[in-house]
Amino acid sequence: MAHHNPWPDEGNTGHIWDDDLRELDNPPPLWWMLSFYASFIMVIFYALYYPTIPLTDEMGGFTKGVSGWTAYNEYQDDYKVLKDWRKAKFADKEEQIASMSVADILKDDELKSYAVATSKMLFGDYCAACHGAGGAGDPISNFPVLADDDWLWGGSIQAIEASIKNGRIGNMPARGMMGNLTDQEVDDVTDYVIALSEGKGGDASVAAGKAVYMKGMCLACHGPAGKPMAPAGAANLTDQAWRFGSDRDTIRGVIAYGVNVKKDGDYLEGTRQAVMPAFKERLPNADVNVKRLAVYVHALGGGQ
Ligand code: HEC
Ligand code: HEC
Incomplete structure (x- = not known):
């Protein structure tokens, strides 16, 4: 930086590098200044329009903004659109499953693959904890394998449906x-x-x-x-x-x-406990979901 300023009249700040590189004192361009002020106005607008300032719970949680918008509501609205779309698109299939027997669903290839495809999540949520992912069984707690051809209660589609619906207790x-x-x-x-x-x-x-x-x-x-x-x-x-x-x-x-041997109302010490809970009341929308899962379990490999 030079201390001597060879351009005293051009309005530079006196900061000079590499002999002639000067910092001038020009105002920013008008367009830039206008955007700069506009952004201040936008901040105020945003703060009033959207939820902005976090507050304590006693004070209402946060400033709500005049628009009533929240990201969560927007997500909910979008999700509802998707759900309605899905419902409309698959309504007839769901209805068919509800009204048809499991044996008839099996005969209908399209309906069968639909039932299998829509069961995976359900199986994960309600069954895999005991029967393992994909019905592979649980080697530690010895819950039965569903993906083989060895059935305690029968591998026909009707027997599988009954196992899921009413539960099973091996005595x-x-x-x-x-x-x-x-x-x-x-x-x-x-x-x-x-x-x-x-x-x-x-x-x-x-x-x-x-x-x-x-x-x-x-x-x-x-x-x-x-x-x-x-x-x-x-x-x-x-x-x-x-x-x-x-x-x-x-x-x-x-x-x-x-x-499952009981003595005075409790399990006998050493007895094996093997109870398949009834799912007709545990599953949401059970009249469709029991059948859907029966078709899925049947398709896991061991259905007869
Ligand atoms: C709390 C653990 C548990 C859960 C959860 C569970 N099961 Fe079971 N399941 C069992 C047990 C234990 C048996 C074996 C009963 C027996 O030994 O007689 C069984 C038996 C079965 C059978 C009969 C198997 C055979 O060999 O005949 C089917 C089919 C079945 N479960 C399907 C399901 C489906 C589908 C779900 C999810 C909706 C599910 N289970 C959830 C524990 C469970
Ligand atoms: C009232 C019917 C009943 C009688 C009687 C009975 N069992 Fe069982 N047994 C079962 C049931 C049900 C199971 C399977 C339990 C399950 O998986 O939920 C079983 C399971 C077994 C198993 C385990 C099989 C395995 O795959 O791990 C053996 C071993 C067995 N029984 C042997 C016998 C012997 C030996 C006798 C006679 C002393 C006998 N059982 C009498 C119903 C009976």
Whole structure:
């Protein structure tokens, strides 16, 4: 910066760089000044027109502005437009689902894909907490897998609909139907059940367990050879799909303490709890949503 000013009359500020680079003292252009003032006016206008100044709750939260506009209301209005549009666009499909039987919905490819596509969120919100994402089951709490072909209560579309609508409770008594199997008998029948799952139910080594199976009347629910005659909640014991876990202790525990066994109004210690809640009152818009979910679960892979 030079201290000597060779251009004293041109109205520069005396700030000079690189010998001749001067800062002048000109007023800003008129257009600029006008916009500058206009922006002040706009600030006042905005402050009066829109919600502006945050206040304490006692003072009303914030200044509301004369327009009544809020971002939230605008969002709500837009959302309503979208919702109305969706409703109008899909109203006939929703109506069809409400009025048709699940079996008929399955036969209609377009309606079926619509039901599946619109179920994903619903399943995530209401079912996945227990049945896992996409019905993959929950290996820790042992909620049943829905995405396979192994059904406790039946894989027909009507059975699935009934499971969702009315809920299901699997009941298995502790220690056989009369509740009087000894520890030895429970051990023997455990070995028999494991042999059944390996296709070795006929082996002489598990003959004792087989006799206990008859004595404990396991066959009443699990069928004479470990396969239920009709799906009514009892597990198929001849396959490798274990509802509560495949290790011997777990299997023995189920046989010793049963499933959903209650004593004096409380669950028996050690019993397995397996309750599928009824959804006919839990789901919003249940007359459509139960059917929609039934079609979805059926399509997950295991529907019969
Ligand atoms: C609180 C946990 C829980 C929730 C939430 C839940 N379920 Fe279940 N669900 C179960 C249990 C436990 C069973 C097995 C009942 C049994 O062992 O007899 C089951 C069984 C089922 C079955 C029968 C499976 C079979 O093998 O026959 C279907 C179908 C089913 N659930 C669908 C659903 C759908 C769809 C939803 C969401 C609307 C849902 N569940 C929500 C716990 C739940
Ligand atoms: C009143 C009907 C009933 C009787 C009797 C019964 N069970 Fe069960 N059993 C069930 C039901 C229901 C389940 C499945 C529970 C569930 O998944 O909700 C089950 C589950 C099992 C399981 C677990 C299967 C798995 O996939 O993890 C085993 C093992 C078993 N039973 C063995 C037996 C044996 C052995 C007996 C006889 C001592 C017996 N059950 C008697 C109804 C019965």
